[in-house]
Structures are given as C-alpha cells and as structure tokens.
Amino acid sequence: MTLTLPRAVLFDLDGTLADTAPDLAAAMNRVRTDRGLAPTPYEVLRPVASAGARGLIGASFGMKPGDDGYEDLRIAFLDTYEAAIAVHTRLFDGIPALLDQLEERGLSWGIVTNKAARFTDLLVPQIGLGRAGCVISGDTTPHPKPHPAPLLEAARRLGIAPEECWYVGDDLRDVQAGRAAGMATVAAAWGYCGDAEPVTWEADRLAETPLHVLEWFRAAR
Template identity: 50%
Template structure:
C-alpha cells in the first residue's frame, strides 16, 4: 500500500481561505457609508459575502441603490480598500503552520484568487510571502476568472506541475467548480465565508475541511495523480 504524501503542489484561494480579510472590507464599506452620512454596518452583516466579490459587498453596503449606481462605485471601493489593505486582516488560525508544513514536505504552494492581481500582490510583502508563494493569479490576470478553469490551469503550468497532481483549496462554490473543470482535486474550506443558504455538500468537493489544522495531517489530503519524476 502506497504511503500517504502531501500533494506535489497546493493552490489556495486568498480571501476567506488563507486570509480573513473581512475586517478590511467592512472598514472599506463603512468609510464609504460615512462619506455619505450613513451609519456603520456590523462586521457580521458583510462577512458572509466577502468571497462573492466587490459588487456583492457593495449590494450589501448600499442596498437602497440601483445596481447601475453600485457598479459605478466599484473603482471607489477598490481605491479605499487599497488605502487600508492589510490594516485589519489576519491569517486564519492554523494557516501559517499549514504553509510551513507544506514547505517542509517539499510541496509547492501558490494563490489563485478572483481579487485583482495588483491588490493581491500588495498582501504578499505584508505576510513575508514574496519568495514563498510560487505563483499568484488574480481575477484580472487572464481573460477568464473562476469558476473558469483557466486560472488554475495556468497556475499549474507556471509551477510545472500537472493539474491532477495539485490540490485547490477554496471557500466558495466557484473554487470547487474551477478545480473540477481543471481536473484538480479540491478542498472546500468551511472556515471561510458562506451565506446561510450555501450548501457545501452540493459543491461535491473531494474533501470538506472544517479547520486548517486538519490539513496539517498528511492523511487528510485527497489523493492526487502521481507527479512525474
């Protein structure tokens, strides 16, 4: 019987998977609301939609506005967020040890996110990840974004690992769908951001994981294709 091994490579979503960025986003939304004479929103009102992107967060922050008005606020939202990025965010408990565990096992890791690439790259030096993160693909890096498989396929190609020898870890249904379409095993990160009506079981990930600490154990990981020598 073949002994369990860590995946040759692991690709991660960023917001809601590696990074608890909701506090930065609520600060962004509340700055914009304050500028319009509106009261602050509580963190828990915005937190479930963080992984859905800026337009969904704006819909939560400004429900009274027409959709076209909210879409016009996206550049302002991104500018305000950029001005305070990383100020309140933190890694989820267990993530740093998980990354160290993968590195010690000889695994490569990288990030595939729908966050604009320039914003994701601002986070790397804050966390000391410039040399550790082997690849970073943002939502605007390529012609397609998740749930399309292209970002995962390109990331795997850049680190020279077959998609089937990688595992993708993310907290949103789009993450699992992108991995499936790329031929990549997936882990649903249940510690991330979800709406009350989200059903992770229906996503059909290869593994549903409650806490990053579970992935410290080599036996927890879904099987991958054997990487070529």
Template identity: 55%
Template sequence: MSVHAMALNWPLQPQAVLFDLDGTLADTAGDLGGALNRLRVQRGLAPMPLDLLRPHASAGARGLIAVGLDIHPGHAEYETLRLAFLDAYTHCLSDTTALFDGVAELLDQLEQAGLKWGVVTNKPHRFTIPVMQGLGLDQRSMSTISGDSTAHAKPHPLPLLTACEQLKSDPAATLYVGDDLRDIQAAQAAGTRSAAAAWGYIGHGQDIQDWGADVIAQRPLDLLTVLGLNPR
C-alpha cells in the same frame, strides 16, 4: 457527496496545493468591510457590523456593495460605487488582514514535505500583491494568480491551469482549497482535487455540502490529512 477531511486516494503523489486568498488563506474581511463602511459613511449611513459583512467578503465589491448598499450590477450607480469601493480599499489593504489560525503552520509543513504551494484569487493584481507582501508570503508563494492575470477569472479553469503550469505540477496531483462555490467549480473544470474551506466566508443560505468538493476541511491543518501527511 463531499466527505469531511480524510486522506484522498490520489491518482498521483500530491505535488502542489493552491489556495484561494480571501476567506481561505487570509482573513481579509475586516479591511474589505472597512472599505464598504467608508462608502456607507460617505452616504450618511452608519457603519455595518463586521459579522454581517463577513459572509459576503468572498464576493468582493459586488457582494459587499449588495449587502451594504442594496445596489447590484446593472444599477445606474453600481460602477461608480465599485470604483469608489476599490479606491477606499487601497487605503486599508493590510490594516487588519492576517492569516487564519493554523495557516502559517500548514504552509511550513507543506514546505517541509517538499510540496509546492501558490495562490489563485479573483482579487485584482494591484491588491493581491500588497496583501501578500503584508502577510509576508509574496516571496514564498511559487505562483500567485490574480483575477486579472489571465483572460478569465474563476470559476473558469484557466487561472488554476496557469498556476499548475507555473508550478510544473500535474492538475491531477494538485489540491485547490477555497471557501466559495466558484472555487470548487474551477477545480472541477481544471481537473484538480478540491477542498472546501469551512472556516472561510461561507455565504448566508449556502450549504457547503452541496458544492461537490472532494473534501470539506473544518480547519487549515485538516489539509495535512487530506494530503496524506502526518501532522507534526
């Protein structure tokens, strides 16, 4: 069973931390929800409140179209709506997106401790880079892997292994942090340690305790304890 934030027994000295982007490093739900609501308005529907959309934000277009329009992959309209959603999102990538509370301090302390960090997301590259630029992190991240950067996306281990290769970090000495079951599955498959981000977009009906993460972090700065660093 997963344990809450505590120092892990690392087989090697921790070398790097990798983060999921949406719902882990940054709160992007407002902009993703805004794109979905543009589609609803175009169809004569009222915008949905963000608190109803937020739990589905980590699932991107698929999750938001499902909850907002009740249309799923395989439906005749799905692909058209998916492309329309992505087009709408290009116009609001950084309107409200911001780092979660504590993330800026966490990244500062990782860098001060000499730990490398990067991002592994299923978000397409054409969206990942502008969002990272808007957050002021594009030059600080030492590896940024998007959903279309490798032949497979999470939960396949290849994106994480590619990031570890770029960072020159041993997977066993790398922590991956994410707010979705796919993130934990990818970490397990890649042989990294895993932390479930309880502050993220945990979907309705999901029990984070069941994911099998090495630890559950309630807030970003808890990761300092996980890594054996003393919070300053």
C-alpha cells in the same frame, strides 16, 4: 474519502488563506459614512467578503452591477480598500503551520484568487505570503473562477500537472474551478462560504480548519 497526496496545493486567498473581511468591511463602511449613512453590521458583510465589491455593495447598498450609481460606489470602495488593505487582515490560525509543512515536504504551493492584481500584489507580501510559488489574480487570465483558466495557469507556472494539484477554497466557484481544471478539491469550511453549506458543493474533501488539512499530510508521513 481517500485522496492521493498532491505535488502542489493551490489556495484561494480571501477567506481561505487570509481573513481579509475586517479590512474589506471597514472600506465598505467608510464609503457609507462618507455619504452620511450608518455602517452596515459586520456580520452582514463578512459572509460576502469573498465576492469582493459585487458582494459587499450588494449587501450594503442593495445594488448590483448595472444599477445606477453602482460604478461610482465600486470605484470609491476599491480606492478606499487599497489605501488600507492590510490593517486588520491576518492569516487564519493554522495556515502558517500548513504552509511550513508543505515546504518541509518539498511540495509547491500557490495562490489563485479572483482579487485583481492591483490588490493582490499589494497585499500578499504584507501578510507573509510572498514566498508563494505562484500568484494568479482575477485578471491574470482572460477568465476568472469558476473558469478553470486561472488554476491551469497556476499549474503551468509551477510546472506540475493539474491532476497532481489540490485546490482549497471557501466558495462554490472554487470547487467548480478546481473540478473543471481536473484537480482534487477541498472546501475550506473555516472561510466565508457565503450563504451556502460547503458540504453541498461536492468537493472531494471538506476541511473544518486548516489544521485538518495539516493532519492529512502529517498522517501520510
């Protein structure tokens, strides 16, 4: 599918720009060991990392919001994660080169995540993303993704029309939010993706690696 190159590219954070699963899983398992429980296997936790506390607690404890004890677990997990938020987190291979290419072309880029600002503001500068043109967290607007409000706010802050933006993310809600905001969408198949196959999300394009996105821009020289 041919896409018109954008004036700005917006990215999800967890599972798209950064591999945050190691630190998220470590925090979840610290909560378990503090309670005398064996760690949950990493391969169980990694696919749900993009879903944050809800997904990780669900995978590790079989609990959901509203269940007895869920809120205590959520608070313990978030506090533990905040204390060790960037120990093992790294940008995915190819992301630095992709961001450099966007900047060389004079294009804007930003971050739109459902991660709360409490964590986003702490993490982003530690992993080399402090130069983002905008950072929209899960509590920046009244509605998180898949609502389009965070993406529309990002476009507003960049001063670029939504239809001139791409949104890249590794979760179905990213594609839904981008579509609702009138943006072209790219499914990041290198990310966590949950239990779903990104090819089924009906994104405008599927990228297997960040280098695929980079190649699209290089081909348009």
